[in-house]
Amino acid sequence: xxxxxxxxxxxxxxxxxxxxxxxxxxxxxxxxxxxxxxxxxxxxxxxxxxxxxxxxxxxxxxxxxxxxxxxxxxxxxxxxxxxxxxxxxxxxxxxxxxxxxxxxxxxxxxxxxxxxxxxxxxxxxxxxxxxxxxxxxxxxxxxxxxxxxxxxxxxxxxxxxxxxxxxxxxxxxxxxxxxxxxxxxxxxxxxxxxxxxxxxxxxxxxxxxxxxxxxxxxxxxxxxxxxxxxxxxxxxxxxxxxxxxxxxxxxxxxxxxxxxxxxxxxxxxxxxxxxxxxxxxxxxxxxxxxxxxxxxxxxxxxxxxxxxxxxxxxxxxxxxxxxxxxxxxxxxxxxxxxxxxxxxxxxxxxxxxxxxxxxxxxxxxxxxxxxxxxxxxxxxxxxxxxxxxxxxxxxxxxxxxxxxxxxxxxxxxxxxxxxxxxxxxxxxxxxxxxxxxxxxxxx
RNA sequence: GGCGCGUUCGUCUAGUGGUUAGGACACGGCCCUCUCAAGGCCGGUGCACGGGUUCGACUCCCGUACGCGCUGCCA
Numbered sequence: 001x002x003x004x005x006x007x008x009x010x011x012x013x014x015x016x017x018x019x020x021x022x023x024x025x026x027x028x029x030x031x032x033x034x035x036x037x038x039x040x041x042x043x044x045x046x047x048x049x050x051x052x053x054x055x056x057x058x059x060x061x062x063x064x065x066x067x068x069x070x071x072x073x074x075x076x077x078x079x080x081x082x083x084x085x086x087x088x089x090x091x092x093x094x095x096x097x098x099x100x101x102x103x104x105x106x107x108x109x110x111x112x113x114x115x116x117x118x119x120x121x122x123x124x125x126x127x128x129x130x131x132x133x134x135x136x137x138x139x140x141x142x143x144x145x146x147x148x149x150x151x152x153x154x155x156x157x158x159x160x161x162x163x164x165x166x167x168x169x170x171x172x173x174x175x176x177x178x179x180x181x182x183x184x185x186x187x188x189x190x191x192x193x194x195x196x197x198x199x200x201x202x203x204x205x206x207x208x209x210x211x212x213x214x215x216x217x218x219x220x221x222x223x224x225x226x227x228x229x230x231x232x233x234x235x236x237x238x239x240x241x242x243x244x245x246x247x248x249x250x251x252x253x254x255x256x257x258x259x260x261x262x263x264x265x266x267x268x269x270x271x272x273x274x275x276x277x278x279x280x281x282x283x284x285x286x287x288x289x290x291x292x293x294x295x296x297x298x299x300x301x302x303x304x305x306x307x308x309x310x311x312x313x314x315x316x317x318x319x320x321x322x323x324x325x326x327x328x329x330x331x332x333x334x335x336x337x338x339x340x341x342x343x344x345x346x347x348x349x350x351x352x353x354x355x356x357x358x359x360x361x362x363x364x365x366x367x368x369x370x371x372x373x374x375x376x377x378x379x380x381x382x383x384x385x386x387x388x389x390x391x392x393x394x395x396x397x398x399x400x401x402x403x404x405x406x407x408x409x410x411x412x413x414x415x416x417x418x419x420x421x422x423x424x425x426x427x428x429x430x431x432x433x434x435x436x437x438x439x440x441x442x443x
Numbered sequence: 444g445g446c447g448c449g450u451u452c453g454u455c456u457a458g459u460g461g462u463u464a465g466g467a468c469a470c471g472g473c474c475c476u477c478u479c480a481a482g483g484c485c486g487g488u489g490c491a492c493g494g495g496u497u498c499g500a501c502u503c504c505c506g507u508a509c510g511c512g513c514u515g516c517c518a
Contacts, residue, residue: 011518012517012518044518046518108516109516110516111516112516128448128449131447131448133447134446137445139445140445140514141445141446142514145516146516147516148516149516150516152516154515154517154518155517155518156518159518174512175447175448175449175511175512176511176512176513176518177513177518178448178512178513179446179447179512179513179514180513180514200448202449202511203511203512205511207454209510209511210511211512237455240456241455244455244457246456246457246458247457247466248456248457248465248466248467249466249467250455250466250467250468267449268448268449269450270448270510270511270512271454271455271456272453272454273454273455274455274468274469276454276469277454277455277468277469278468280467280468280469283480287481324480324481325479325481327480383477386477396477397477398476398477398478399477400477401477402477404477411478412478412479413478413479413480414478414479415478415479415480416477416478417477418477
C-alpha cells in the first residue's frame with residue numbers, strides 16, 4: 001500500500017455549501033497542501049436521486065470561490081472515479097459480496113445489515129486522541145443497515161468502501177461523525193483493510209450555540225459571494241475557527257497557514273460563528289488589498305448594477321478614492337453611481353439639512369466662482385482654494401464642504417470631497433454646482 | 444435514557460504547575476476630522492461548580508452541571 005497522503009471532501013449535494021462544510025473542506029485542503037498529497041472531491045448522492053448536478057453546482061462554486069481546488073473529482077477526473085456515489089453501484093455490489101462471503105451480512109425485512117463483531121473499538125483520533133468505544137451491547141449499538149430493501153445504499157457502508165477504493169489515508173471530517181467511526185472501522189476490518197487515520201474537527205455553531213442550519217445568517221457560502229466579501233477574507237476567518245497561528249495574528253496569508261497547519265493543533269471545542277468578526281476581517285482585507293484586486297472584485301457588482309464603466313481610467317480613479325470606504329463589494333454601486341451619470345438622485349434629507357441655512361446657496365455660488373478660476377485642478381489646490389475662501393467669508397470649512405458635496409453627489413456622505421472633485425474634473429463639477437443652484441433657486 | 448466529545452471575557456482564541464491570565468471582534472469613552480468610515484488612546488467584562496494531587500493549580504485526577512454529537516432503512 002502506498003504511503004501517499006490522500007484526503008477527501010465528501011459532501012452531500014444539498015443545493016448549497018454549508019459554512020461548516022466549507023471549513024471541513026478547507027482543513028482537508030490545508031492538510032494536503034502542507035504535507036503534499038491529493039484532495040479528492042466525492043459527491044455522496046446515495047439518497048437524493050434528483051438533479052444531483054444542479055445541487056452539486058453550489059458546492060463547486062463555493063469551493064472554487066474560496067480557492068479550495070481539488071485534485072480528483074468532478075470536472076477534474078482521476079483514476080479512481082467515478083466520483084459520484086450514484087455511479088458506483090457495481091463497486092458496492094462487489095464489496096457486499098465479499099462481506100457476504102465472509103458471513104458478515106444478514107437480511108432483515110428485506111434490508112441488509114452488517115453483523116457487528118461485538119468488540120471494543122479504539123479510535124485513535126489525531127484531534128481527539130484515543131477513544132475506546134464499547135460496541136459489545138447490541139441493545140445500545142444495533143447492527144447497522146447497509147442497504148435498503150429497494151437496493152439503495154446507506155452512508156456508512158458506501159463511505160467506507162469509497163475511502164478504501166479511493167485509497168484515502170486521512171479522514172478529516174466533522175465531529176458529528178466521531179461516534180460513527182467505530183462502526184466504520186468494523187467494516188474496514190471485516191474487509192481486511194486497515195482503516196485510515198482519523199481527524200474529527202469541531203463543529204461550527206451559531207453565536208447562541210445552536211446548530212447552524214441552512215436558514216441561519218451566514219450558513220451558506222453563497223451569501224458571502226452575493227454580499228461581496230473577499231474570498232480570501234472568509235477563508236482566513238474560517239482558518240481561525242478551531243485553529244490558530246498562536247501568535248495573535250488575525251489576518252494571515254493563506255501560504256503562511258499552509259506552512260503552519262497541523263491537525264494536532266486543532267481545538268476540540270465547537271466554535272460559534274461570529275459574523276461581526278468575519279465582517280471586520282473582510283474590511284481589513286479590502287483596506288489592504290491592491291487597487292487591481294479591488295477593481296477585479298468590484299467589477300461584477302458594477303456590471304450587475306448596469307453602471308457604465310467603459311472608461312477604464314476613470315473607473316480606476318473613482319475606485320481608488322472610494323476603496324477605503326467599502327466594506328462589502330455589494331456596496332460599491334451605491335458608493336460610486338453618481339460618478340458615472342448626471343442623473344444621480346438627490347437625498348432630500350441631505351439637501352434639506354445642508355441648504356436649510358440661508359447662506360448655503362450663496363456660499364456654493366462663491367465657491368463656484370472660486371473654482372472657476374482654478375487652473376491646476378488637483379485636490380491640494382482645491383483644498384487650499386476652498387479653505388481660503390472659507391476664511392474670506394468668515395465661515396467654517398464645513399460650511400462650504402457640505403453644500404459642495406451634496407451638489408456634486410446628491411448625498412451627505414462620501415469620500416474625501418477634494419479627491420472627488422479632482423476625479424470628476426472641473427467641467428463636470430461646475431456644471432453640477434450650476435444645476436444645484438438652479439434647482440434651489442427654482443423652488 | 445445509553446455512549447462519546449467538550450467547558451478561559453458575550454464571541455474567536457493564547458496559555459500546558461508559580462502570568463498583574465495575553466490578543467482580536469463586539470461594546471463604552473476620548474482624540475483626530477469636510478461627511479461617513481478608518482486610525483490612535485483609554486476602559487470594563489473570563490479560567491462552569493465541587494472535591495482531590497501538590498509548597499502551589501486555568502493548567503493534572505475524579506465527580507457534578509451545562510452544551511454539542513451519535514444512538515436511522517439521513518448524510
